[in-house]
Amino acid sequence: MKSSRIRDLIVLAFAIALAVPSTFAAGLARAADPLPSWNEGAAKSSIVEFVSKVTRPGSPDFVPVPERIAVFDNDGTLWCEQPIPVQLHFALDRVERLAPQHPEWKSEEPFASVLKGDLKNALAGGEHALLELVMATHAGMTTTEFEQIVKDWITASRHPKTGRPYTRMVYQPMLEVLAYLRANGFKTFIVSGGGIEFMRPWAEAVYGIPPEQVIGSSIKTKFEMKDGKPILVRLPELNFNDDKSGKPVAIHQHIGRRPVMAFGNSDGDQQMLEYTQGGPGARFMLLVLHDDEKREYAYGPARGLRNVAIGAFTPALEEHAKRDGWIVVGMKSDWKRIFAD
Amino acid sequence: MKSSRIRDLIVLAFAIALAVPSTFAAGLARAADPLPSWNEGAAKSSIVEFVSKVTRPGSPDFVPVPERIAVFDNDGTLWCEQPIPVQLHFALDRVERLAPQHPEWKSEEPFASVLKGDLKNALAGGEHALLELVMATHAGMTTTEFEQIVKDWITASRHPKTGRPYTRMVYQPMLEVLAYLRANGFKTFIVSGGGIEFMRPWAEAVYGIPPEQVIGSSIKTKFEMKDGKPILVRLPELNFNDDKSGKPVAIHQHIGRRPVMAFGNSDGDQQMLEYTQGGPGARFMLLVLHDDEKREYAYGPARGLRNVAIGAFTPALEEHAKRDGWIVVGMKSDWKRIFAD
Numbered sequence: 001m002k003s004s005r006i007r008d009l010i011v012l013a014f015a016i017a018l019a020v021p022s023t024f025a026a027g028l029a030r031a032a033d034p035l036p037s038w039n040e041g042a043a044k045s046s047i048v049e050f051v052s053k054v055t056r057p058g059s060p061d062f063v064p065v066p067e068r069i070a071v072f073d074n075d076g077t078l079w080c081e082q083p084i085p086v087q088l089h090f091a092l093d094r095v096e097r098l099a100p101q102h103p104e105w106k107s108e109e110p111f112a113s114v115l116k117g118d119l120k121n122a123l124a125g126g127e128h129a130l131l132e133l134v135m136a137t138h139a140g141m142t143t144t145e146f147e148q149i150v151k152d153w154i155t156a157s158r159h160p161k162t163g164r165p166y167t168r169m170v171y172q173p174m175l176e177v178l179a180y181l182r183a184n185g186f187k188t189f190i191v192s193g194g195g196i197e198f199m200r201p202w203a204e205a206v207y208g209i210p211p212e213q214v215i216g217s218s219i220k221t222k223f224e225m226k227d228g229k230p231i232l233v234r235l236p237e238l239n240f241n242d243d244k245s246g247k248p249v250a251i252h253q254h255i256g257r258r259p260v261m262a263f264g265n266s267d268g269d270q271q272m273l274e275y276t277q278g279g280p281g282a283r284f285m286l287l288v289l290h291d292d293e294k295r296e297y298a299y300g301p302a303r304g305l306r307n308v309a310i311g312a313f314t315p316a317l318e319e320h321a322k323r324d325g326w327i328v329v330g331m332k333s334d335w336k337r338i339f340a341d
Numbered sequence: 342m343k344s345s346r347i348r349d350l351i352v353l354a355f356a357i358a359l360a361v362p363s364t365f366a367a368g369l370a371r372a373a374d375p376l377p378s379w380n381e382g383a384a385k386s387s388i389v390e391f392v393s394k395v396t397r398p399g400s401p402d403f404v405p406v407p408e409r410i411a412v413f414d415n416d417g418t419l420w421c422e423q424p425i426p427v428q429l430h431f432a433l434d435r436v437e438r439l440a441p442q443h444p445e446w447k448s449e450e451p452f453a454s455v456l457k458g459d460l461k462n463a464l465a466g467g468e469h470a471l472l473e474l475v476m477a478t479h480a481g482m483t484t485t486e487f488e489q490i491v492k493d494w495i496t497a498s499r500h501p502k503t504g505r506p507y508t509r510m511v512y513q514p515m516l517e518v519l520a521y522l523r524a525n526g527f528k529t530f531i532v533s534g535g536g537i538e539f540m541r542p543w544a545e546a547v548y549g550i551p552p553e554q555v556i557g558s559s560i561k562t563k564f565e566m567k568d569g570k571p572i573l574v575r576l577p578e579l580n581f582n583d584d585k586s587g588k589p590v591a592i593h594q595h596i597g598r599r600p601v602m603a604f605g606n607s608d609g610d611q612q613m614l615e616y617t618q619g620g621p622g623a624r625f626m627l628l629v630l631h632d633d634e635k636r637e638y639a640y641g642p643a644r645g646l647r648n649v650a651i652g653a654f655t656p657a658l659e660e661h662a663k664r665d666g667w668i669v670v671g672m673k674s675d676w677k678r679i680f681a682d
Contacts, residue, residue, distance in 0.1 A: 066551055143593055187553070200597045210407055211597030212528070212553075221593060223586040223612055230612070230619035232593050239594075245564040252484055252562060252573050253580075254595060256541045256552030271564055271571070278571035 034180040037173040037337045043286075043329045047177065050284045054260065055184050061282040063260055065185040070261040071251060071272060072178070074192035074199060074216075076311045077265045077288055078207060080169040082297040083160060084119070085310055087198050088130075090153055092119070094137035102136075111136070123309070135236035138195065139219055143232040150201045164339075167206045172340045174263070174288075178207055181261070189259075191251055192216040193243035193268050197234075215254045217242040243268045248275035260284065266311045273326060285326040289313055292332040375521040378514040378678045384627075384670045388518065391625045395601065396525050402623040404601055406526040411602040412592060412613060413519070415533035415540060415557075417652045418606045418629055419548060421510040423638040424501060425460070426651055428539050429471075431494055433460070435478035443477075452477070464650070476577035479536065480560055484573040491542045505680075508547045513681045515604070515629075519548055522602070530600075532592055533557040534584035534609050538575075556595045558583040584609045589616035601625065607652045614667060626667040630654055633673040 038044040054063040075081035095105070095114045105111035110129040113122035123129055138146070159169050178188050190199060190209055196216035203209045218239040221232040242250045248271050251259065262269070262276035265288040273285040290313070291298050291305060301307040302318040321328050331338060379385040395404040416422035436446070436455045446452035451470040454463035464470055479487070500510050519529050531540060531550055537557035544550045559580040562573040583591045589612050592600065603610070603617035606629040614626040631654070632639050632646060642648040643659040662669050672679060 066545070069553075196594070196597070204407070212410075212595065214597060218594060221590050223589040223616065225615065230589065230615045232589060232616075248564040248571065248573060249562050253537075253559060254553065256537070256555060274566065274571045275564065275573075 034183070035173065035176045037176055037335060039334055039336050041334060043327055043334045046284070046327050047180075047286075050261070050282065051180065051184050054282055063281065067257060067260065068181075068184070068186040069189065069255060069257050069259040070181050070186045071189045071191045071255075071259045071263070071276070072174070073264040073266070073269045073272070074190050074194055075265075076290065077263055077269070078170055078174050078178075078190070079166065080159065080171075080296060081311050082290075082299065082308075085194070086166050086169075087194050088133075089157065089160075090150070090198065091133045091137045093153065093157070094149075095133065098137065131238065134195070135219070135238075138197075139234045139236035141234055143197065143221060143234060146197055146234055147201050150198055154202050167202055168341065169339065170206055171288075171335070172337050173335045175207070175340070177263070178209070182208065186261070187213065189213045189215060189251075189255060191242065191247050191272060193241075193246075195219075196242075215242060215250050217246075245271050247272035251275065262286070263288070265290070266313050267317050268311070270317060270320065274324075277324060277326075285321075285324070286329060287313065287317070287321055287326055288329045288331065289318075291330050292335075292338065295338045296331060375524070376514065376517045378517055378676060380675055380677050382675060384668055384675045387668050388521075388625070388627070391602070391623065392522065392525050395623055404622065408598060408601065409522075409525070409527040410530065410596060410598050410600045411522050411527045412530045412532045412596075412600040412604070412617070413515070414605040414607070414610045414613070415531050415535055416606075417631065418604055418610070419511055419515050419519075419531070420507065421500065421512075421637060422652050423631075423640070423649075426535070427507050427510075428535050429474075430498065430501075431491070431539065432474045432478045434494065434498065435490075436474065439478065472579065475536070476560070476579075479538075480575045480577040482575055484538065484562060484575060487538055487575055488542050491539055495543050508543055509682065510680065511547055512629075512676070513678050514676045516548070516681070518604070519550070523549065527602070528554065530554045530556060530592075530596060532583065532588050532613060534582075534587075536560075537583075556583060556591050558587075586612050588613035592616065603627070604629070606631070607654050608658050609652070611658060611661065615665075618665060618667075626662075626665070627670060628654065628658070628662055628667055629670045629672065630659075632671050633676075633679065636679045637672060 035044055035047065053059050053061040056062065072078055075085050079086070092114055095111055099105055099115055102111070105115060110122040110125055110133060114133070154167060155165070157166060158164060159166055162169065181188055188209055190203060190213065192199060192215070194216050196214055196218045199216055200211040200214050203214050204211065220235045220237045220239045222235055223230065223232055240246065240250065247269065251272065258279035259276045261284040262273045263286045264273060269287065277283050277285055289302065290296060291303065298305050299308045299311070300313050302313045302315045318328065376385055376388065394400050394402040397403065413419055416426050420427070433455055436452055440446055440456055443452070446456060451463040451466055451474055455474070482490070495507060498507060499505060500507055503510065522529055529550055531544060531554065533540060533556070535557050537555055537559045540557055541552040541555050544555050545552065561576045561578045561580045563576055564571065564573055581587065581591065588610065592613065599620035600617045602625040603614045604627045605614060610628070618624050618626055630643065631637060632644065639646050640649045640652070641654050643654045643656045659669065
């Protein structure tokens, strides 16, 4: 074979590889099972079939790459939110650490109860008490300082039951979904009721989701020059509550496109799934049901599971899912593994 | 040559092309002049030299791809904002179109003056009058309806002096910078004082910037189910004013990383450039000065150019640029062409 012929072949190979790298990569991904931690069944099939039909050129359901937007709730969907949400654990630890600078907390609720270790009483004040805890522990520093505080805490803290770092309490089957979607040209976003600045410092390393694709609740910040340095100061004032009806609003504000796929686990995700489904063409909505007391936690109150104050999956939500064709994943039967190790 | 040897070579070529497509593409981009509409000079060199040093592996100024964030103001930086900002033209046209449904506007300012064609008097009320015009013309419909209104208008409207569509009043040299940065692994964002929903419907086609990378001012929206359909309704209430100190706040809220490069043209961009410069490592800040009355417009009031109410480049800003090493681009001398045609 002449060397010019070989050169032509190499050029051709280059040209093909450059022109269709995503198709090539997608082909490789399809060759192996992209979701090895999922048991065979309706839930797993529905994901793979949906991704196939929206990415296959010529398919009537084809979605162009720029419109392949997938949104994921975080607490209870990508990582464990029991026995208490991770960010609440963070806030409680911060109250203890900051207490010496706040002698008044000894007699002020909800701080007094937190310092006595009485979480139930601390949270008796409901949403208002929670907000007070967040403002007192998440504000008053620069955004750069807060990022470091979160990084330090997430490295040092441990889940109270398993003793593992929280970043290892993420769901392996969902990590596989994230990677599978990205290999198929999707942009993956977090849309969480949790704090945007509490997730960004570790979301890229843990989920492969960069800061600009993390959406969440936030407090206000203020730009100022301090000693000639530009800083953003975190203020004790709510900016946006990214839960329930707030989720579609935030998705529109931040992404500006309606998602094609949405993943959640609780009543707080209902509107995000409704909004996703409301778009034209093929759409995919999925809810994770925590029904595995042995390997994780079991809570609903759907299907007679115990009720929870935060992260409830109600019978009404299950009814809604059934009516609108949303996939409900039972962790017990659908997931081969819950965590990576 | 044996066929196995040829196969090996092809596999190798594939592997290389897959492993380093961005490096390969960047190499191709470097081969030709990436900024043909820029005259040779300090401004052009500064861009090329900066991009080289932050993308060259092993360079002390190397910036990893995920951190290559570049932010661009829109009005006066990417497209023409004279004789009036494009979105103001849109608002005025909307007032005329909506007037039959608002007989009260005949006697209410700023609407009465708009309907009489007296723009000066209409805007005499300053920011408050502007806000009233925006609320009356940008709210009250769904986000989907508003998107269509903007698309229809931007297709039909013409620049009052040139008679061209506004989407052809974009600066060719800046389009080249956008493409050049993306070919070098940068994510390009718009960070504009203008309305986020006014830019998104056309920014992808015109600038190659997808909706999720457009940041701007916004009004509030509300999620509701109407006849079983999930919609977002635009409310006559300001959500965020993305100008001056608002720009770093919005960048942090939306992107969550400090930009490496920032491009602006007026006092409203100062804080965005300061914030960009405040990060560690190499940073690049650039301001466009409109000093070309013949090919576009000339306004400052820096360098004795005429003053303007919106989009001013003041002597103080020029002084600031000089002190902090920000590049000032004179359109007259630095740009070979202003528009594509």
